Amino acid sequence: MDKTTEKRLLDAAIEAMHRAYAPYSHFHVGAALLDADGRIWQGCNIENASYPATICAERSAISAAVSAGVRKFSAIAIVGGPNGEIGDICTPCGICRQVLCEFCPPDFPVYLGHSQGHTVLALRELLPYAFSLLETEVTS
Numbered sequence: 001m002d003k004t005t006e007k008r009l010l011d012a013a014i015e016a017m018h019r020a021y022a023p024y025s026h027f028h029v030g031a032a033l034l035d036a037d038g039r040i041w042q043g044c045n046i047e048n049a050s051y052p053a054t055i056c057a058e059r060s061a062i063s064a065a066v067s068a069g070v071r072k073f074s075a076i077a078i079v080g081g082p083n084g085e086i087g088d089i090c091t092p093c094g095i096c097r098q099v100l101c102e103f104c105p106p107d108f109p110v111y112l113g114h115s116q117g118h119t120v121l122a123l124r125e126l127l128p129y130a131f132s133l134l135e136t137e138v139t140s
Ligand SMILES: [Zn+2]
Pocket: 056, 057, 058, 059, 092, 093, 094, 095, 096, 097
């Protein structure tokens, strides 16, 4: 991905992070999902008094895109931190890794923003040997 698109994606994740609804954990997360047509779908974590009803930023972004009929993605950027202050990388939780695997190939780039820049990991590095009912390439 070119540097301009990388910056656009990471900036969109930061923008989304500032919309997080996290009155319980105060841990704000933003995600920006780049689709195959170059559009960006944003998501933030949305907590709930009934804790399991909380949805993460990554699944929030995927839900927005898939609900609009978009299922082909090129990359995702994720940022997060206490009260929206970005420090270390914020990696997706196990459920979000599984949901990403439903729509994204094993080599899908996951941009993880941190205070000094970003790190890029392939989805297969975050969830090796992923469970899938669809035919995909072997992840090992
Ligand atoms: Zn998650």
